[in-house]
Amino acid sequence: MLKFTKMEGIGNDYIYFDGIHQNIPMDKTFIKNISDRHFGIGSDGMIVILASDKYDFRMRMFNLDGSEGMMCGNGLRCFCKFVYEHKLTDKTHLMIETKAGLHEAWLEVEDQQVKRVKVDMGEPIIKVKDIPCLFDKDVMIHEPIEINHHIHYLTAISMGNPHVVIFADDLDFNINEIGPIFEKHPMFPESVNTEWVEVIDRGHVRMRVWERGSGETMACGTGACAVMYACYLNDKCDDEVQVDLLGGSLEISYKDGHIYMLGEARTTFNGTINEEDYIC
Numbered sequence: 001m002l003k004f005t006k007m008e009g010i011g012n013d014y015i016y017f018d019g020i021h022q023n024i025p026m027d028k029t030f031i032k033n034i035s036d037r038h039f040g041i042g043s044d045g046m047i048v049i050l051a052s053d054k055y056d057f058r059m060r061m062f063n064l065d066g067s068e069g070m071m072c073g074n075g076l077r078c079f080c081k082f083v084y085e086h087k088l089t090d091k092t093h094l095m096i097e098t099k100a101g102l103h104e105a106w107l108e109v110e111d112q113q114v115k116r117v118k119v120d121m122g123e124p125i126i127k128v129k130d131i132p133c134l135f136d137k138d139v140m141i142h143e144p145i146e147i148n149h150h151i152h153y154l155t156a157i158s159m160g161n162p163h164v165v166i167f168a169d170d171l172d173f174n175i176n177e178i179g180p181i182f183e184k185h186p187m188f189p190e191s192v193n194t195e196w197v198e199v200i201d202r203g204h205v206r207m208r209v210w211e212r213g214s215g216e217t218m219a220c221g222t223g224a225c226a227v228m229y230a231c232y233l234n235d236k237c238d239d240e241v242q243v244d245l246l247g248g249s250l251e252i253s254y255k256d257g258h259i260y261m262l263g264e265a266r267t268t269f270n271g272t273i274n275e276e277d278y279i280c
Contacts (some may be wrong), residue, residue: 076221
C-alpha cells in the first residue's frame with residue numbers, strides 16, 4: 001500500500017507521494033491511471049518528494065498524461081507545505097531541486113500549518129533558442145504570427161518550461177479548440193504552455209492557461225509568472241501584479257532579475273492506494 005496526499009494550489013491539484021520512505025512507481029501508466037478523475041484519485045498529475053544530495057529536497061513532477069514536467073509553481077508551494085506538515089523538515093526556508101533548476105522558498109506558518117509560500121521562480125528566459133522556440137529573431141515579444149489562419153501576437157518566455165503569452169480583450173472562448181493547436185505547433189519543438197491574458201490595470205490581470213500534457217487547468221504558477229513578465233516586457237504592468245486564474249489569485253513580483261510568486265497551498269485529503277490496482 002502507498003500513502004498519498006491530495007493537495008491543491010488555487011485549483012492546480014496534484015497527488016503527492018513521499019518518495020523518501022516509500023518506493024513510488026513513476027511510469028506513465030501508473031500516473032495516468034491515478035490521475036484519472038473518473039477511475040483514479042483525480043488530479044492534474046503527480047508530484048514525488050525525494051531526497052537531494054546537495055539541497056533540502058528534490059521534486060519530480062508529472063503531468064496528467066504521464067509525461068515528466070520541468071517544474072510547477074503551484075505544485076512547488078504544496079510540496080513545501082507537504083514536507084513541513086509531514087515533519088520531513090522543521091525549516092521555513094527551503095532549497096528545492098527541480099528538473100528546471102534550484103528554487104528557494106519561504107513558508108508562512110500559523111499554528112504549525114503552512115498557509116502561504118513565497119517561491120523564487122528564477123530568472124525569466126526570453127532567448128528563443130533557450131525556450132526553445134523556432135523563430136528567426138533572438139526574442140519573440142508581441143510578434144505577429146499566423147496560427148490556424150489567424151494572426152496572434154505572441155510573447156515567448158521560459159520559466160524553466162516553455163510558455164507563450166497572448167493578450168486578449170475577452171477570455172470567453174473555446175480553449176479546448178485552440179489550446180491543442182498551440183501546444184503541438186511545430187514552432188515549439190518541446191510543445192508549449194499557452195496563456196491568454198486580459199489586462200485589468202497595471203497591477204491586476206486575468207488569465208486562462210492551456211498546459212502541455214494536461215489541457216486547461218485551474219491554475220499554473222509558472223504560467224502566472226510568464227504572464228507577469230510578458231506584461232512587464234510589453235509595458236502593461238509595474239513590478240508587482242495580482243494575477244487572477246480560474247482557481248484563485250497569485251501575487252507575482254519582479255525584483256533584481258528574478259520572478260517571485262506568493263500564494264496559498266491546501267491539503268485536500270490523505271489516503272492509501274494499492275499500487276497494483278493502477279499499474280495495468
